[in-house]
Amino acid sequence: MKKLLALGAVAGAVLFAVRKSKASQQDDDLWRQATAPGQGASGSGSSVNGTTAPNKN
Secondary structure: OHHHHHHHHHHHHHHHHHHHHHHHHHHHHHHHHHOOOOOOOOOOOEOOOOOEOOOOO
16 A cells, blocks of 8 residues: 555656646747747837847848
8 A cells, every 4th residue: 555655656746747847848938939039029020129130031
């Protein structure tokens, strides 16, 4: 019975760690997307001060 309880505790800890890691990765991706250079809130490619990035063509 103790082994089963210990196994359940380990499985719960692993599940918690995996979920925390995924949430952290999603938060990092969202932050990276929100702070990407050349991507304003309107999607026009202008920065906060109104300048635009040069075209890479």
